[in-house]
Amino acid sequence: MKVLDKMYKKLIVSCQALEDEPLHDSYIMSKMALAAKLGGASGIRANTVKDIQAIKQEVDLPLIGIIKKDYPDSAVYITPTLEEVDELYQEGVDIIAFDATIQARPGGQSFQDFFFEVKAKYPNQLFMADTSTLEEAIAAEKAGVDIVATTMAGYTPYSEGTVPLEVLKEVVENVKVPVIAEGNIDTPEKAKKALEIGAHAVVVGSAITRPKLITEKFAKAVHALSVEESYTK
Numbered sequence: 001m002k003v004l005d006k007m008y009k010k011l012i013v014s015c016q017a018l019e020d021e022p023l024h025d026s027y028i029m030s031k032m033a034l035a036a037k038l039g040g041a042s043g044i045r046a047n048t049v050k051d052i053q054a055i056k057q058e059v060d061l062p063l064i065g066i067i068k069k070d071y072p073d074s075a076v077y078i079t080p081t082l083e084e085v086d087e088l089y090q091e092g093v094d095i096i097a098f099d100a101t102i103q104a105r106p107g108g109q110s111f112q113d114f115f116f117e118v119k120a121k122y123p124n125q126l127f128m129a130d131t132s133t134l135e136e137a138i139a140a141e142k143a144g145v146d147i148v149a150t151t152m153a154g155y156t157p158y159s160e161g162t163v164p165l166e167v168l169k170e171v172v173e174n175v176k177v178p179v180i181a182e183g184n185i186d187t188p189e190k191a192k193k194a195l196e197i198g199a200h201a202v203v204v205g206s207a208i209t210r211p212k213l214i215t216e217k218f219a220k221a222v223h224a225l226s227v228e229e230s231y232t233k
């Protein structure tokens with residue numbers, strides 16, 4: 001079965017922890033992936049070759065690979081250049097994802113120029129475009145990507161405050177390639193809604209694999225109550 005068929009209407013779990021996050025460790029990410037698989041995930045999204053290698057030891061699910069890297073002259077950090085694409089291709093992942101916003105890439109390169117190079121070098125690889133607006137999704141489809149995703153909705157200065165599921169709906173209505181819902185899908189209800197809207201699959205990250213953020217949500221709710229009701233004996 002082809003990878004896009006395996007993912008159809010399924011849950012993909014993003015297992016990522018950056019250097020400044022408490023779970024930053026490839027072994028931990030591999031166990032997160034295993035937990036996700038046992039819980040019913042049908043795919044994994046992972047960052048860095050090291051994490052991807054560790055995850056491959058634990059699970060045999062379809063993999064979406066990215067490399068997050070900061071460059072001083074660009075706001076684009078998800079697989080920004082051909083160099084990161086080369087690394088992911090050499091490691092081997094089912095889908096390579098990258099930022100496909102209108103923001104300039106390192107060296108001032110546009111998404112179109114970047115993708116032209118990428119596609120020419122790797123014509124048989126599946127590529128997923130992380131976009132923040134309908135316009136970017138349409139442009140990415142036109143450039144020839146295989147999948148568009150709403151990953152960056154709310155994370156570019158010009159998309160701040162947009163509602164991911166609303167962006168998803170617009171994108172689904174206007175592009176023909178499969179659309180993956182990703183970004184701030186933080187409840188099972190929203191994941192289900194994303195698929196009902198027409199997403200091909202849904203990626204959930206923080207709500208499953210970032211316990212610090214999950215704890216913060218609980219702590220905030222609990223502490224708000226403890227401020228209202230002080231303890232007196």
Ligand SMILES: CC(=O)N[C@H](C=O)[C@@H](O)[C@H](O)[C@H](O)COP(=O)(O)O
Nearest residue numbers: 014151155183184185204205206207
């Ligand atoms: C904007 C950005 O850098 N997103 C990253 C993309 O890989 C990840 O940090 C997210 O966790 C992932 O997209 C899943 O989203 P959420 O964690 O909201 O379920």
